[in-house]
Every structure is written in C-alpha cells, then in structure tokens.
Amino acid sequence: MVPLHNISEESILTESQKRSLxxxxxxxxxRLLMLELMAKYGDHxxxxxxxxxxxxxxxxxxxxxxxxxxxSKIELLHARLNLSARVVPFSRLLxxxxxxxxxxxxxQKSDKLKRYGKVSGDLPKVLDPVIDQIxxxxxxxxxxxxxxxxxxxx
Numbered sequence: 001m002v003p004l005h006n007i008s009e010e011s012i013l014t015e016s017q018k019r020s021l022x023x024x025x026x027x028x029x030x031r032l033l034m035l036e037l038m039a040k041y042g043d044h045x046x047x048x049x050x051x052x053x054x055x056x057x058x059x060x061x062x063x064x065x066x067x068x069x070x071x072s073k074i075e076l077l078h079a080r081l082n083l084s085a086r087v088v089p090f091s092r093l094l095x096x097x098x099x100x101x102x103x104x105x106x107x108q109k110s111d112k113l114k115r116y117g118k119v120s121g122d123l124p125k126v127l128d129p130v131i132d133q134i135x136x137x138x139x140x141x142x143x144x145x146x147x148x149x150x151x152x153x154x
Contacts, residue, residue, distance in 0.1 A: 013081055022083040025074050032067050039063055091145040098142045105131055 013021065038044075039060055044051035055063065077083060106112070109131050110124040 018081065018083060021077070021081070022085075025077065025083065026086060029071070029074060032070060036064070036067055094145055095142055098138055101138050102135060105135055 038051060039053065039055070042051075042053040044053075078085065108127075110119050110127050113119055113123070113127075
C-alpha cells in the first residue's frame with residue numbers, strides 16, 4: 001500500500017468521487033451483512049424461495065474470514081480517504097423497500113400478464129385481490145413506521 005502521509009486526501013478524490021466510492025462501499029457492506037446473516041442462519045424454508053446453505057463448515061469459516069478481510073479494507077479506505085459513513089435506521093430500509101416491492105408486484109397483476117400470453121377470464125378474480133392484499137400489507141408496514149428517512153452522516 002502506498003503511504004498517504006505525504007499526500008493530502010483532498011488531492012486524491014474529488015467530492016463527487018468520494019460520494020461515489022462511499023456509496024459503493026456502503027452497498028458492498030450491506031450485501032456482506034446479508035451474506036453473513038444467511039451464513040449464520042443457514043437453510044431457509046420459504047414458500048417460493050428456499051435457501052439451501054450448501055457450504056461446508058470449513059468454507060463457512062473462510063467466508064467469514066473473507067468478509068472480515070473486506071471490512072478491514074473498507075475501514076482502511078474510510079480512514080485514509082475520509083469517506084463519509086451513514087447510520088441508516090432500519091425503518092428507513094423498510095420504507096425504501098416499499099417502492100421496490102410495488103414495482104415488482106404491479107407488473108404481476110392479471111392485466112400485465114397478457115404480454116406473456118392469453119389470460120384466463122378467472123385469473124383477475126384469483127390473482128389480483130391477493131396481489132392487492134400483499135401491496136396493502138406492504139403499505140401498512142410503511143405506515144406503521146412512518147416516513148423516517150433521516151440518515152445520520154458521521
């Protein structure tokens with residue numbers, strides 16, 4: 001690694017570059033957390049999504065080591081380049097997922113499925129109410145938490 005003691009961090013990255021790098025590394029950290037939690041809890045038996053955690057114990061240990069190593073490198077870049085960190089409330093993550101879920105489900109209603117072939121006359125009665133109920137439940141989650149989107153920058 002190149003020592004940075006003779007280099008001003010301002011001369012290395014522009015503000016736009018710092019924001020971009022900070023954002024990318026935050027996304028990486030978020031995905032690492034997801035991997036870590038999946039590895040910690042193992043198999044998952046959902047209805048349409050089932051996770052078969054097929055790593056051997058030795059691979060699981062190495063995965064945690066790699067994740068730790070990547071986090072150390074992120075910490076190093078954060079310190080050396082004065083990257084901005086954010087504290088993201090869990091409620092904000094829930095709030096931001098509403099639009100993602102909505103965009104996924106709005107294209108699954110019966111009138112949108114016509115692009116994949118002829119839609120049965122009974123499908124709107126069977127599918128659409130359940131899709132609406134799922135969307136309503138997602139909206140209720142957001143309503144429950146409010147629209148808290150105050151990230152704390154540190």
